Amino acid sequence: MRLLFNELKKIIFTPAVAGFVLLALIVNAVIVFAGGGDYPPPGAESGASALTDYYEDYDAAEIIAGRYIARHGLTGTHAANVRAKYERLQAVIDEKAASGDGLSPYFGEATRPLHRLLFRALFGAMTAETALLALFAALLSAGYENWRNTEGLVYTSRTGRGIQRVKLGAALAAAAFFFLLIAGVTLALFFIRGDWSAVWDSNVSSLFNSSVSEYWKPLITWRSFEVLPYLAACLSVAAALTVCFCLLGFAAGVFIRGGHVSATAALALCALMFVAEPIAPVGGVLCGALNLTPVQLWVNVGDWFTDGGADIIWANFESWGLLASLAGLAAVGAGALAVFQRKDLG
Amino acid sequence: MSARLLLNELKKIGRPRILLLIAVMGALVFFAFMRPYIDSFKANMLKPGFFNAYGDxxxxxxxxxxxxxxxxxxxxxxxxxxxxxxxxxxxxxxxxxxxxxxxxxxxxxxxxxxxxxxxxxxxxxxxxxxxxxxxxxxxxxxxxxxxxxxxxxxxxxxxxxxxxxxxxxxxxxxxxxxxxxxxxxxxxxxxxYSPVVHRAEQLYIGAAERNLTRYGLHETFSNYAALAGLFAVLAVLLLTSPLVMTDRWRGIHLLLYASAKGRAVLRIQAAACLIAAGAMGLLTAVVSYGAFFALTDAGKYWSAHIGAFDRAVVLYDVAFRGYVLILGATTVSLCVGCAGLSFVLSRFSSGAVTLMLKAVPVALVLGFAAWNTLEMALTNQNMICHGVYTAGRNLHSIFLRGVEAPEVIFAGLLALVGLLAAGAVAAREKRADIV
Known part of the structure; x- marks a missing residue:
C-alpha cells in the first residue's frame, strides 16, 4: 500500500503533470463559458407541439445509406455493409416513432448547439485531456527508474521487478484521479452556467436535435436514451477510454526502455490510429475495425451510442471498441509484465 | 571545431529512426488527408466536397x-x-x-x-x-x-x-x-471597410481584363499547403525537442557547464535546431508541393495571376508561382519559430515524458497558428488577416486596418520570437548557476 501511495505521489506531484491539469481546466472553462449556445428563457415554450414526427415512415436505408453510398461511390460489399447497418437501424427508428421519442422537447430550437457543446466539444476536450494524462502518467510510472537511473538497483531482484505491477496500479489510480478531477470540475462549471434539470428526462433523439456526418440527419441512438442516462453512458465511455490510454502507455513504457523512445512510440501509435482510418475504404471491414481503436473512438465523440457516419458499419461501435481495446491492451500489458520479469536489462 | 560540433549536433537531431518515423507518418498523412485534395482537383472540384461553381x-x-x-x-x-x-x-x-x-x-x-x-x-x-x-x-x-x-x-x-x-x-x-x-x-x-480589401476590389473591377485562373485555386492550394505546414511544424517539434533535454537527463550538462567553451555548445545546439527546422520546412514544402504539381495539371497556372473575388477577396494579384513561393517561405518561417520555442522547452525539461507532456499544448498552439496562417493566405478570409482587420475596426486603428499581409508578418514574427528566445536562453546559460 505504501509503495502504491509513493508511486502515485511520483506521478501526481510531477510539476509538468500538475501544470497540464491546470491548463486542461482553464481550456475547459473557456469552452464552457465561451462555447456557443444560448439557453432558452425559463418557462419558454419549446415548440414540441408543432413538431411533425419525422421518424414515422423514415426509411433509413433509402435516405441515409443511399446518400452515403452515392457520396462515396460505394459498391459491392462496402455498400452492402452500410445498407445492412441502416436496415438494422430501421427497427430502432420504428420504435422511436411508436414511442414518440422524436417529439421530446429537450431545449427546443436551442437543442442542437447545446447538445453539441456538451456531448461533442466538452466531452471531446475532457476525454482528450484525461486520455493524454493517463498515457503520460503510465509512461512516467513505467519509465521512472530508467529516467532516474535507478533501474540497476531496483530491478536486480524479483521483488524489485514486481514493482511494475504496483506502478500499473498507481498509473490506473492516477488516471482515475485525473478523470474525476477534470470531469468533475468541468461538468460542475457547465451545469452552474446552464440549468439542465428541466431536460434530464428529455430524449436525446428529439427531432430538435440532429447529427451532421456529411449530411444532416436526426440523432438516432441504438437504444432510447434520456439526457441524464446518456450523460452517464458517455461518462462511462470516456472513463473507459482513459483506462485504455493508460494501458497503452504502460505497455509502451514497459516494452520499450528509454523514456523518449517509449513516449515517441506511444504517440506514434496514436498518430497511426488517427491517420490510418481515412485511408481505409469507407464501408469496409478494415475501416470499421479501425473505428474501434481508442483514438478513433475519441474522434467519434458526439456519435457514441448512435449510428455514426458511413465509416462505421457496426451497431454499438463504442461498446465493441472499448471491449476489444480494453481486452487487447490488458493482454498486451500482461504480456509486457511477463516479459519484463525475465528480461535482461543489461 | 564549431563547424564540426554543429555537424555532430545536427546528426544527433537527424537520428535515422526518427527520420524514418517522420517519413512514414508523412506518407500516411499524405494519403489520408492531402491526396483527397489532389483527387478532387483532378475531378475539377474546388476541394473535397465542394464543386467548381463554373463547371468546366x-x-x-x-x-x-x-x-x-x-x-x-x-x-x-x-x-x-x-x-x-x-x-x-x-x-x-x-x-x-x-x-x-x-x-x-x-x-x-x-x-x-x-x-x-x-x-x-x-x-x-x-x-x-x-x-x-x-x-x-x-x-x-x-x-x-x-x-x-x-x-x-x-x-x-x-x-x-x-x-x-x-x-x-x-x-x-x-x-x-x-x-x-x-x-x-x-x-x-x-x-x-479596410483599405487593403477595398484596393483589391477596385483593382479587379477597374482592370481592362480579368483573371481566368481556375476557380478558387488560391483556396485549394492554401488548404493543401496548410496541411503540409501543420505536419512540418509537428515534425520539427518531434525532431528538435529532445536535443538539449537528453544532455540534461544524462547529466552531460554538468560537464559542459564546467567551462565557457562547454557552455557555448548550447548556442551551437540552438543553431542546429534552427537549421534542422528550416531544412524540414523546406523539404516538406518541396515534396508536398511537388507531389501536387506532379499529380495534377496545376502547372499550367504557374504564370497565371490568382487575383479574384469569387472565393474570398484575394488581396494581392500575384502570379500563382509567387503564391506558391510565399506559402513555402511562410512554412519555413513557421518551422524556424517552432524550433526556437522547442529549444527553450527542451532546455527546461529534465525528462523525456515530462518534455512530451509539455510539448502537447505547445504543439496544439503552434499547429493552430500554422494552420490559420497558411489557410486562405493573402485573402480577406485568412483568420489572422480577418482578426487583425477586425481588431483595427474595433479599436479604430488606421494602422491595423491597413496592415499588408498580416499573416505573413505573423509568420515572420514567430520566427523572430523563436530565434530571440533560443538566443536568450543560450546566452543566459553562459552565466547560469547549475547548482
Missing part, C-alpha cells in the same frame, strides 16, 4: 484565351448563346419525358421557377404511400436534370461573376444602386 467552362476559357479574359473574348465565348443552346436541349428533354408533365413542368424555365415549390407543397400534403412515389419521382428528375442543369448553372455563375460582378462587358450595369461599376462590397463608410 472557366477551364475551357483558360485553354482558349490564356490567363486573362478581355471584353472581346467574353463576347466571343458568347455565354448567352451557350445558355440558350443548353436551354433548348433541356426543353427538348423535358418535352420527351412525361414525368415532368406530371409535375406541371413543360420547359426549363418552368422547372427553375415552379418545380421545387410545387414539389415541396405536394410532399407536405401527401400521405405515406404518396410520399414514397413523390420522393422516387424527385430522385429520377434530379438524375435527369443533373448533367445539363449543372452545365447551365456553371454558365449562369460565370455570367454572374464576369458580367454583373466584374462588369467586364462595360455595360455599367448597376445592380446595387451604389455606383457605376457593378457591386461595391467595401465602400469607405461601411463598418467592414
Amino acid at each position: 467552362w472557366q477551364n475551357e476559357m483558360f485553354d482558349l484565351y490564356g490567363e486573362t479574359l478581355s471584353a472581346a473574348e467574353l463576347a466571343d465565348f458568347d455565354i448567352p448563346g451557350r445558355k440558350a443552346a443548353l436551354e433548348a436541349e433541356i426543353d427538348a428533354m423535358i418535352a420527351a419525358e412525361p414525368l415532368f408533365a406530371d409535375y406541371g413542368v413543360h420547359s426549363f424555365a418552368e422547372y427553375r421557377e415552379d418545380y421545387y415549390a410545387g414539389y415541396s407543397r405536394r410532399l407536405a400534403e401527401a400521405d405515406a404511400a404518396e410520399r414514397d412515389k413523390l420522393q422516387a419521382d424527385n430522385a429520377a428528375i434530379y438524375d435527369m436534370m443533373f448533367g445539363p442543369g449543372e452545365k447551365w448553372l456553371g454558365l449562369y455563375a460565370l455570367e454572374d461573376y464576369y458580367v454583373y460582378f466584374l462588369d467586364l462587358d462595360r455595360n455599367g450595369v448597376n445592380l446595387d444602386g451604389g455606383g457605376v461599376l457593378g457591386m461595391t462590397l467595401f465602400p469607405e463608410d461601411s463598418p467592414v
Whole structure:
C-alpha cells in the first residue's frame, strides 16, 4: 500500500503533470463559458407541439445509406455493409416513432448547439485531456527508474521487478484521479452556467436535435436514451477510454526502455490510429475495425451510442471498441509484465 | 571545431529512426488527408466536397484565351448563346419525358421557377404511400436534370461573376444602386471597410481584363499547403525537442557547464535546431508541393495571376508561382519559430515524458497558428488577416486596418520570437548557476 501511495505521489506531484491539469481546466472553462449556445428563457415554450414526427415512415436505408453510398461511390460489399447497418437501424427508428421519442422537447430550437457543446466539444476536450494524462502518467510510472537511473538497483531482484505491477496500479489510480478531477470540475462549471434539470428526462433523439456526418440527419441512438442516462453512458465511455490510454502507455513504457523512445512510440501509435482510418475504404471491414481503436473512438465523440457516419458499419461501435481495446491492451500489458520479469536489462 | 560540433549536433537531431518515423507518418498523412485534395482537383472540384461553381467552362476559357479574359473574348465565348443552346436541349428533354408533365413542368424555365415549390407543397400534403412515389419521382428528375442543369448553372455563375460582378462587358450595369461599376462590397463608410480589401476590389473591377485562373485555386492550394505546414511544424517539434533535454537527463550538462567553451555548445545546439527546422520546412514544402504539381495539371497556372473575388477577396494579384513561393517561405518561417520555442522547452525539461507532456499544448498552439496562417493566405478570409482587420475596426486603428499581409508578418514574427528566445536562453546559460 505504501509503495502504491509513493508511486502515485511520483506521478501526481510531477510539476509538468500538475501544470497540464491546470491548463486542461482553464481550456475547459473557456469552452464552457465561451462555447456557443444560448439557453432558452425559463418557462419558454419549446415548440414540441408543432413538431411533425419525422421518424414515422423514415426509411433509413433509402435516405441515409443511399446518400452515403452515392457520396462515396460505394459498391459491392462496402455498400452492402452500410445498407445492412441502416436496415438494422430501421427497427430502432420504428420504435422511436411508436414511442414518440422524436417529439421530446429537450431545449427546443436551442437543442442542437447545446447538445453539441456538451456531448461533442466538452466531452471531446475532457476525454482528450484525461486520455493524454493517463498515457503520460503510465509512461512516467513505467519509465521512472530508467529516467532516474535507478533501474540497476531496483530491478536486480524479483521483488524489485514486481514493482511494475504496483506502478500499473498507481498509473490506473492516477488516471482515475485525473478523470474525476477534470470531469468533475468541468461538468460542475457547465451545469452552474446552464440549468439542465428541466431536460434530464428529455430524449436525446428529439427531432430538435440532429447529427451532421456529411449530411444532416436526426440523432438516432441504438437504444432510447434520456439526457441524464446518456450523460452517464458517455461518462462511462470516456472513463473507459482513459483506462485504455493508460494501458497503452504502460505497455509502451514497459516494452520499450528509454523514456523518449517509449513516449515517441506511444504517440506514434496514436498518430497511426488517427491517420490510418481515412485511408481505409469507407464501408469496409478494415475501416470499421479501425473505428474501434481508442483514438478513433475519441474522434467519434458526439456519435457514441448512435449510428455514426458511413465509416462505421457496426451497431454499438463504442461498446465493441472499448471491449476489444480494453481486452487487447490488458493482454498486451500482461504480456509486457511477463516479459519484463525475465528480461535482461543489461 | 564549431563547424564540426554543429555537424555532430545536427546528426544527433537527424537520428535515422526518427527520420524514418517522420517519413512514414508523412506518407500516411499524405494519403489520408492531402491526396483527397489532389483527387478532387483532378475531378475539377474546388476541394473535397465542394464543386467548381463554373463547371468546366472557366477551364475551357483558360485553354482558349490564356490567363486573362478581355471584353472581346467574353463576347466571343458568347455565354448567352451557350445558355440558350443548353436551354433548348433541356426543353427538348423535358418535352420527351412525361414525368415532368406530371409535375406541371413543360420547359426549363418552368422547372427553375415552379418545380421545387410545387414539389415541396405536394410532399407536405401527401400521405405515406404518396410520399414514397413523390420522393422516387424527385430522385429520377434530379438524375435527369443533373448533367445539363449543372452545365447551365456553371454558365449562369460565370455570367454572374464576369458580367454583373466584374462588369467586364462595360455595360455599367448597376445592380446595387451604389455606383457605376457593378457591386461595391467595401465602400469607405461601411463598418467592414479596410483599405487593403477595398484596393483589391477596385483593382479587379477597374482592370481592362480579368483573371481566368481556375476557380478558387488560391483556396485549394492554401488548404493543401496548410496541411503540409501543420505536419512540418509537428515534425520539427518531434525532431528538435529532445536535443538539449537528453544532455540534461544524462547529466552531460554538468560537464559542459564546467567551462565557457562547454557552455557555448548550447548556442551551437540552438543553431542546429534552427537549421534542422528550416531544412524540414523546406523539404516538406518541396515534396508536398511537388507531389501536387506532379499529380495534377496545376502547372499550367504557374504564370497565371490568382487575383479574384469569387472565393474570398484575394488581396494581392500575384502570379500563382509567387503564391506558391510565399506559402513555402511562410512554412519555413513557421518551422524556424517552432524550433526556437522547442529549444527553450527542451532546455527546461529534465525528462523525456515530462518534455512530451509539455510539448502537447505547445504543439496544439503552434499547429493552430500554422494552420490559420497558411489557410486562405493573402485573402480577406485568412483568420489572422480577418482578426487583425477586425481588431483595427474595433479599436479604430488606421494602422491595423491597413496592415499588408498580416499573416505573413505573423509568420515572420514567430520566427523572430523563436530565434530571440533560443538566443536568450543560450546566452543566459553562459552565466547560469547549475547548482
